[in-house]
Amino acid sequence: MKALIPTRIAVILYGIVIALFGLIHFVHADIMVAxxxxxxxxxxxxxxxxxxxxxxIAFIINRYVRLAGYLLAFYIFLVILLVHTPHAFEDLTSMTMLMKDVGLLAGAILAGNTGK
Structure with missing residues (x-):
């Protein structure tokens, strides 16, 4: 089935956001290590x-999208489970981060489902 243009644009935008998160891991590793x-x-x-x-990059160039989406979803699930869940109910910021990552997890699955 042919993907609609708005869907492809959404996957590209999602790929840009995920790639920026990856860059942040390199640039701010000293802060995030805690x-x-x-x-x-x-x-x-x-x-x-x-x-x-x-x-x-896989989302942007439309290669290995299904694999990238499902592996990303698994990674985000682990982040939710190991990082956010233990602190989710301590304050509003922790709950907000958990909800953000649930949205990113859903987006990864949806993006992965657009791949071949």
Whole structure:
């Protein structure tokens, strides 16, 4: 089935946002390292930053979109489970971050479903 032009534009915009999140992992690793719940700290930020960057590129160039979308959804699910859920009900900011990531997870699945 042929994707509609607005759907393709939405996937490209989503890819740009995800790629920017990946770049943020590199630029602000020193700040973000405190939120990493597993040993290894910065190395995980660099690995996930690269993965986010590659997923964003896959969405933009329309290659490996299904794989990128589903792997991104799995990664975001882990972030929700390991990073946000333990602190979700402590304050409004934590709950907002959790809800944002649920939206990003849904977007990753939807974007992945547009791929071949």
């Amino acid at each position: 939120a990493v719940p597993i040993p290894g700290g910065k190395i995980w930020l660099y690995i996930t930053g690269l993965a986010l960057l590659l997923a964003g």
